[in-house]
Each structure stands twice: as structure tokens, then as C-alpha cells.
Amino acid sequence: MSLPETYKAIQPDEKGQPILKEFPLQKPSTDQVLVRVEYATLSPVEIHFLALGTPANTPNSRYGFEGSGIVVAVGDNLKRSFKVGDRVHVGDGSWSQYLLAKSEDVYPVLQKDIPLEDVCAHYVNPVTVHHMGAVAEKGGHKAVIVTAAGSLLGRMAIKYFSLKGIKIICVVRRNEHIKELKEEGADYVLNSQAPDFEDKLKELAEKENATLSFDAVAGDFTNKILASQPPGSTCLVYGLLSGHTVNGISIMELFKKKRLGGLLATEHIADYEKQGQKQKLFTELHELLPTAFKSRIHKIFKFEDIQDAFAEFKATSSVGKIVLKVN
Numbered sequence: 264m265s266l267p268e269t270y271k272a273i274q275p276d277e278k279g280q281p282i283l284k285e286f287p288l289q290k291p292s293t294d295q296v297l298v299r300v301e302y303a304t305l306s307p308v309e310i311h312f313l314a315l316g317t318p319a320n321t322p323n324s325r326y327g328f329e330g331s332g333i334v335v336a337v338g339d340n341l342k343r344s345f346k347v348g349d350r351v352h353v354g355d356g357s358w359s360q361y362l363l364a365k366s367e368d369v370y371p372v373l374q375k376d377i378p379l380e381d382v383c384a385h386y387v388n389p390v391t392v393h394h395m396g397a398v399a400e401k402g403g404h405k406a407v408i409v410t411a412a413g414s415l416l417g418r419m420a421i422k423y424f425s426l427k428g429i430k431i432i433c434v435v436r437r438n439e440h441i442k443e444l445k446e447e448g449a450d451y452v453l454n455s456q457a458p459d460f461e462d463k464l465k466e467l468a469e470k471e472n473a474t475l476s477f478d479a480v481a482g483d484f485t486n487k488i489l490a491s492q493p494p495g496s497t498c499l500v501y502g503l504l505s506g507h508t509v510n511g512i513s514i515m516e517l518f519k520k521k522r523l524g525g526l527l528a529t530e531h532i533a534d535y536e537k538q539g540q541k542q543k544l545f546t547e548l549h550e551l552l553p554t555a556f557k558s559r560i561h562k563i564f565k566f567e568d569i570q571d572a573f574a575e576f577k578a579t580s581s582v583g584k585i586v587l588k589v590n
Contacts, residue, residue, distance in 0.1 A: 266290075266297075266335060272359035273326055273569055279314035281569045291338035294366050296345050300589040302383035302563075303330035303357035305576045329386035330357030330589070331372065331379040341366040352385045352549065360566070360590055370545050374553060382549070384558035384584050387528070388416045389548040391501060392423050392556070394531035395477055398499065399429050406430040408468065408476035408488060411504060412449070413440035415558055415584060420477075421449045422555040432467050434488075455484070465491040477526060480504045485523070486511045494519040501526040559583040566590070 271283045291297045309328055334349040343366040345351070350372040356362045372382055399407055409420050412433030424431045425448045432451045433444050441452045451467055453460055467473065468491045476488050479502030489498040490513065498521070500509060512523060535544040548556060561583025564572035569587065576585040 266361075270360040271566070272356075273313075275313050275326075281313060281573055283567065283569065288361055289363055291336050291363060293338055293340050294342050295338040295363055296334050296341070296351075296366055296369055297336040298332040298351055298353050298362045298364065298369065299335045300330050300332040300353060300357055300359055300362050302332075302380045303327045303587045303589055304384045304387070304558075305572060305585045305587070306387050308387070309358075310573065310576070325356030325359065325362075327356055327358030329354060329384060330362075331383040331385070332362070332590075333379075334369075335361075337366075343367050343369070345369065345371075350379060352382065352545075354386055357383075358587070358589075367541075370542075370549060373546070373549050377553060380560065380563060380586060380588075381557070382552050383586060385545075385549055385552060385556075388419055388558065389551070389556040390528040390531055390544075391416060391526070392419045393544070393548060394526060394528055395420060395501075396423055396427050396429075397531065398526070399424070399475055400427065402475060402497070404429065404473075404475040406432065406450075406468075406471035406473040406475075408432045408434065408464070408473050408492070410434040410455075410477070410484070410488060411479035411502060412444060412452070413437065414479070416479075418444070418447055419556055419558075421447050423551075426555055430471050430473075432464070432471065432473055434464070455487075461487055461491060464488075468492050468496075475499070477501055481509050482506055483510045485509045486513060486516070489516050489521055489523060492521065494521065497522045497524065499524050499526040560586055562586070563588050 270288050273281050274284045330353045352370040413435040430450045433449045444452045474496040476498045478500050481503050482505030535541045563586045566589045
């Protein structure tokens with residue numbers, strides 16, 4: 264297979280806006296594979312990092328957390344076996360037409376017939392939801408509260424907790440999400456804008472003993488969730504939809520032995536890596552991509568239309584995944 268001498272990758276300009284820059288294509292060396300990226304996703308964290316990035320004059324800063332593609336060249340002494348033509352999942356650096364990666368950072372697509380666009384979102388949301396499930400199981404929790412449940416991640420959590428036999432109380436901001444999420448398997452769905460929201464949440468949390476919650480909103484909202492939970496409960500913040508602070512936590516809630524913490528997908532991966540089980544984790548995630556971890560795709564953009572893709576993402580990020588057709 265003939266390869267080009269150069270490739271294009273998304274990099275930030277001096278204002279942190281995405282542009283395409285061209286770089287020389289390098290061949291794989293020891294324990295490296297070269298992947299032609301076919302599809303890559305957009306996520307809030309990636310866009311945040313891009314805005315903080317360096318000027319677009321070096322490929323050293325790699326953007327894009329997840330994608331899918333085809334192996335086009337392999338180096339020698341691979342720690343994980345791949346051959347040219349293999350369909351694979353890729354991680355760090357997916358906003359690039361070609362990605363040079365260590366063999367252990369590339370994972371085979373397990374499903375032979377599934378389109379690559381349907382498995383490009385294999386990392387960001389699935390790892391976070393898997394982490395939620397692991398925390399809930401380890402703590403013996405029988406019910407959980409999840410905010411921003413109308414999001415793609417929230418819908419994924421509904422399916423995953425159902426598989427685990429753990430009840431889920433979903434918190435949304437729009438009434439139309441109530442019927443949708445119940446049809447998708449949610450045990451309870453509450454609108455946070457309703458005047459009796461806090462009373463109903465407290466009633467359900469006590470009824471189902473929802474001693475674990477996952478909050479994506481932060482700000483003043485986190486205290487509302489923690490205050491609704493029974494004594495001895497934990498609230499883990501996994502998103503910052505309202506900003507970068509958590510406000511107004513009452514000391515009285517802490518006196519009830521309640522705990523506030525954070526949930527990071529990277530910590531979950533690190534725990535598996537320490538145990539030498541990172542491959543096991545990603546196999547579990549990828550096996551569920553056609554079912555519980557399936558991502559709804561809203562729109563696919565050509566790679567050169569990156570500006571339009573970002574604009575659409577900002578306008579409709581909760582509707583479905585925005586995907587880039589990289590090659």
C-alpha cells in the first residue's frame with residue numbers, strides 16, 4: 264500500500280480555533296503501528312484542551328481522544344500483534360489523517376461486520392460509565408442518581424446500570440426527556456426545573472436508598488443532589504456544565520457522614536493499568552459497543568469541514584455524537 268509523504272491534522276491557531284496543518288508522514292519503528300484514521304469524535308473535554316493548546320506549528324501536541332481506522336503499516340517487535348488491513352480503535356491523536364502509535368495503544372475492532380463510524384466513540388463515555396458501574400458495585404450500592412441524564416453518557420448509564428441490576432434515578436432539564444428515558448429503561452426520571460424537584464428527589468432517594476450519585480452539573484446544583492441523599496451517601500462530580508466550582512455545600516450534610524468527590528475516567532484506566540489489566544478493560548468496553556455502549560451519531564462531517572463540525576457540536580452536543588470523516 265502506497266502512503267503519502269504528508270498528512271493533515273487538527274491543531275489550534277493562535278486563538279485556540281481548530282485548523283488543519285500539514286506534517287511529514289513518518290514510518291513506524293519498533294513497537295509502532297501506523298493507522299489511517301477513518302472516523303473521530305468531538306467531545307467537550309477535547310475542545311477545552313484545544314482552546315488551551317499551543318500554536319499550530321508542531322505535531323507534538325496531539326488532539327482527539329478516540330476514533331477508528333485501518334492499520335496501513337507496522338514496525339518490528341510489536342508487543343501486540345497487528346497486520347496491514349486490521350480494523351482498529353485508536354485513542355490519543357485521532358484528529359489526524361494518520362496516527363503513529365504504540366501497539367499497546369491500539370485495539371482491534373471485535374465486531375467484524377460493524378461499520379467503523381459506529382465504533383469510533385469507544386473511549387470517552389464508555390470508560391466513564393464503566394467507572395460509575397465499578398464504583399457502584401464495589402460500594403454495594405443498590406440505586407444511583409445521575410444528573411444530565413438526557414446526554415449521550417446519561418443514556419449509556421441507563422443501559423449499563425440496568426445490566427448490573429442497579430436502579431437509576433435520572434435527572435433532566437426538559438420534560439420531553441422524561442418519556443424518552445423511561446422508554447430506554449430508566450427507573451425514575453425527574454425534571455430539575457419542576458417546583459417540587461428537590462422534595463421528589465429526596466423521597467425517591469430514601470425509598471430506593473440511593474446512596475451514590477453522579478453529578479455533571481456542579482455549581483450550586485451539587486448541594487441539591489447531596490442534600491437529597493440518605494445519611495452516609497456519596498456524590499461524585501464528573502462534569503462541569505455550570506462552571507468549574509461546586510458551591511454551597513452545607514456542613515450539616517457532612518455531619519451526616521456524606522462525602523463529596525470527583526470521578527475521572529483517566530483514574531479508572533490507571534487502576535487497570537497498575538494491575539496489568541488495561542487490555543481486559545478495553546475488551547469489556549468494546550464488547551458492549553453495539554449494545555449498552557452504543558453511541559447515537561447526530562451528524563458526520565468531512566475532515567476539511569472542521570469549523571462547521573465544531574459549530575454544530577456547540578449547538579447540538581446533547582442530540583448525538585458529532586463525528587469527523589477523517590479519510
